[in-house]
Amino acid sequence: MGKVAQDQAKYVVEAKLEAGGIIEKSDIVGAIFGQTEGLLGEELDLRELKEKGKVGRMDLEIQRRDGKTEASIELPTSLDATDTALLGASLETIERAGPTGASIKVEKIRDDRNSKRDYIIKRAKQLMEDIEEEKPSKQEITDEIKGEVREKQVTDFRGFTAGPDAERNEEVVVVEGKADVTNLLKHGVKNAVAIGGTDVPSGISKIADDKDLTAFLDGDRGGDLILEEVKEKAEPRFVARAPEGKEVEELSKQELHEALRDKRPVKYAGSTDAEDDIDEELREGLLQSLDDLVATRAANVLNEDLEVEERAPVDKVENALRKADEASALVLDGEVDNSLVSMAEAYDVEYLGGMSRSDTASSSDLEILTREGLAEVISSQ
Structure with a gap:
């Protein structure tokens, strides 16, 4: 005998029965199957449907009080919506149950697939989250590829x-x-x-x-x-x-x-900044020289006593170096870059100072200083 499993049902007919006397479950089941027989033809006969597994086990909850009986009825079906509605309507034709008068009212037909859809959506979200957690990002994939390439380059x-x-x-x-x-x-x-x-x-x-x-x-x-x-x-x-x-x-x-x-x-190598390597008097003198050049677009060639030997526009600084009798330091209103470093090294400059310093500027023969660096060291003292 085929039976529709509760978790395979499409719809569930929910109904209420009221009877004028005390009746048993068997009275209700008998009334429903007996009084609906032949109403909708053989294709929608409850006994036939149950044999074919189109309807499931009827679930009854009975309450008795004051000599009367009330029952909640749930009837699962795997029929389509139209046939389920017809089947539900047929229940309302019941007039008696056992020895007493009775009536049934269908409260609703529940689409049991909604709960399954809710579960599917919830579970799909969980699975999607798992996928997202496990799925590497584009950056992670790129980093992995680059990492393997770098390993091969070593x-x-x-x-x-x-x-x-x-x-x-x-x-x-x-x-x-x-x-x-x-x-x-x-x-x-x-x-x-x-x-x-x-x-x-x-x-x-x-x-x-x-x-x-x-x-x-x-x-x-x-x-x-x-x-x-x-x-x-x-x-x-x-x-x-x-x-x-x-x-x-x-x-x-x-x-x-x-x-x-x-x-x-x-x-x-023992210190972290060139500004830390020079004595306090020299540091303050060079900072003052740079302060004097702010917004002038000029360069000064200084002697050992930090006196100005020659002055020139920044783009003519080599002329000033060439003319100077002594070039202990070169300070300018501009950025110190490698071309300027090479020029200063050629004239045996010991200290090269500017308003800023390029990322690549470096030298093993002279000290590169910036106005900001000198000011920071002096203010921290």
Whole structure:
């Protein structure tokens, strides 16, 4: 005998029965099946429908009081909406149940698929959230691809783990380990060489014979120790340091490039800023010279006593250097860049000061200073 499972029903007919006397469940079931027989033809006969599994088990809840009976009726069906409505209407033709008069009123026909739809929507949201959590973002996919490419770019250079440009570049950046090389590659620096820790191999001295070394070290005590080890084997030309407490391998692009921009000649490696390396009187004198040049677009060549030897427009600064009897310092209302550094080095200038400094400006032969940097050091004293 076929039976429609409750969870397979499309609709549920909900009805109320009222009877004038005390009756049992069997009286109600008998009345419904008996009094609706033949009303709607064989196709909608309740017994036939139950045999075919088109209607399910009738659910009855009976209450008796004051000699009367009330019952809640639920009849699940897998029929379509029209046939279910006809079936529900047929229940309202009931006149008796057992030995007493009775009537049935259909309260509603419930679309049982709504609860299933609600469950489906709720569950689909949960599954979608799981998919979103597991699905990598475009950035994650890009980072993974780039990471694999960077791993393949890491190469061997004279026995050291290195970036792909270490062989052909005139300068190499000496770092501690492979993770540092990889992070530099990630941010576009391809000439790094890893020395493998505090026990620096002697082979670094051979690299120093034909390449300029910039030691790029962690901002901690370990970085200090490695610098001493490197200096015993091969004197680097410059030293760059990660921010205090940070390691090179964890630096962001901005932090990494700022650290390399601010690299110092190795002889000044003990301090963090050129402005800290000069004595107080010189620092204040140079700041005053720069203050005097604000908004003038001019440059002054200064002697050892910070007196003006020559003055010229910024774009004619080389003429001033050429004419000066002494060029201890050059200060200007403008930015210090590498072309200006090269010019100042050619005239043996010791101190080069400007209103600002380009990201790439550096020198091992002179001190590069900025008005802001001098002011900050003086104000902190």
